[in-house]
Amino acid sequence: MPKRRQSSGSSRRNFLQGAGFAGAAAAIVPPATADATPAAPQERLKAAIPGPRQTAAENMPPTKDPANQTSSGGDFMVDVLNSLGIEYLAINCASSYRGLHEAAVNHGNNKPEIITCVHEDIAVHMAQGFAKIEGKPIAMACHGVVGLQHAAMAIYNAWCDRVPVIVIGGNIMEADKRAPGAEWPHSGVDIGQLVREFTKWDDQPASLQHFAESAVRAYKIATTPPMGPVFLALDAELQENPIANAESLRIPKFEPVAPPQGDSGAIAEAAKMLVEAQNPVIVCDRVARTPAGMARLVELAETLQCGVIDNAGRMNFPSRHPLNQSFRRGIIAQADVIIAIEMNDLWGTLTHFSDRIVRQSRPATKPGANIITLGVRDLYLKSNYQDFGRWQDVDLDIAGDGEASLPALTEAVKRLVDDGRKSAFGARGEKLAKLHMAMVEQSKTDATIGWDSSPITTARMCAEVYDQIKDEDWSLVGTAIRLTWPHRLWDLKKPYQWNGVSGGAGVGYNLPASLGAALANKKHGRFTVAFGGDGDFMFNPGALWTAAHHKIPILYVVHNNRAYHQEYMYLTAMAARHGRGVERMDIGTTLKDPNIDYATVARGMGAHGEGPITEPKDLAPALARAIAVVRSGEPAVVDVVTDPR
């Protein structure tokens, strides 16, 4: 501490004052003499003897350290965050942003509210889950360098998912301000470069006014479609030091960007193609970014009476809508016009791909099918990470936010639909509705297979949960990979009844992101439910402590197949290719011997735990007990030992 304060007078901001003080000290402090430091023999000298100024500086008494301060840059930063309506600051506490942290608690009176997380990955994923439910971002703060490195994978998921997250990282910019030890490896010249390839924008403000403008700019960039995470590096001194120029500081006005709509001529052309098509199909992924989005997509589909294939990146389309053909993807092969709205992986959706020794692909579309795209994802891409997917040829490419452009497109379609077409469209819709109903009935029949088996089938697990929550104002905010039963069996029809997936498929998303969504749902009084895999759970089990600590109600059902199951299948395929050892592929892919007791883990974190449930007959009572806990405002985990998928 004394060493650190000795050098504090030479900071960038206090440079002139410090220089003057040093000069004065040199004038009044007697220079050190040979009596104090014995001189070495002349011939062994490697450098000149320190002169009086250097000697004086090295022996200068500590600068008088003010005992108190009445303001700090952190106070102003908190005011800026509050001006943006940021409700929460999810953190894993760290010294490099202690100034901001203290200011949030005391100056802001815990506004934004601190959400204590035990890992930065949890904090970012909570912010990702929150933003998708609430439609606005929260902030997370992490330590410089090492905390940001922990956060990086989650930031990547948010980037791939095109979700706004305000990421703040502490840093100590000035080398002469860093204490010996950890502050050096925890500081960087440009810590934003760690995440620059998967954030929309970043900055390291050098003054408080610079911070204010950058924070508002960051918020605006993050929330403008295509949305994404942004990063601000905050200098510790800027947070901690008194505000020197309070009267000149101002918080900039934030005005959200009206999302870009597709070109009117292109929209008209798209409408003409759709109306004239015999079998148009809508494919979509991340259309609904506000509660209005689903209704707009439904209106377009109903106007055209065409099938919709929803990749479920958001709550785009009601699961039981008769035009929902998401589990009848064969209709792509019959489509003569396909409109892809806010698609993430269009090529993958329109292609049959075989993961075999020689990887092969062929179009799922019929020859001559016309493809229209409408979306903003490709308006902001980066080079290194390949989340943009493979190139897809299209016939009409419209740059415009899907949700914002839908009303104009639907109106353009309506203008072209005459009575004759309306009748034909109606017949088409009736046919699709019958096929949809057949799909639903087939799903129910399929769900009966293995109904009483142990381990419990995923179909039964999902049916049992739905039976007990269906009368709540429920919100399903997570499922394990490939767990499609809720979309096949449940009646998802409200904008908050589905919250999409991770985006980047980085494992560890599901539990904390579900918790973030539950945090958003809490103030609306919704009942939050999520399914999550056991492998995912073990990346961030500490999220349950956050749930218990902040009393975030959530029913978290662990789909416990005791494996990293996708990898188990991949490895089995590898062994089969080689014609060897197919019985040994549990090595390195399973989570058994010992089995993990997730209910005990939950209880250890302060949450309610049920299970492991291995028999189907025990599931309903366990769920009932857990649901009672959730209704009381607490988190509960039900560990269900399941068949793989």
Next chain:
Amino acid sequence: MKTFAQISVMALAVATLSAGALVIAVAQDLPRGDAANGRRIYLAVGCFTCHGRSGQGGAYNGPAPILARTALPFVGFKALIRDPSNDMPAYSDAVLSDQDIADVYAFLESLPGPRSPRDISILNN
């Protein structure tokens, strides 16, 4: 998407095999399967990882077909194991003998398969 393709291939196999004397010849050569041993093999070699312990189907890179009480004749079933379509790996006789396949087939035939969902009230919410 891949499931539909897989099912199409299966349907083609069934149609082809149903077309003539081949079915009769194959039926005469059908190895007698041991369902209990078939269950052991089904679990040991990883069939269950994609198709479920009850043959209820599941998912690999895409949906994996239901196998309980499969409608495929044995020869079609065996052909798909030796030379499958889409993402399913081929199981050669080095890891799965014809008798093993017959045992697995017997196990799948012994499974109860689907029930009427009307008998399960919570499937009708």
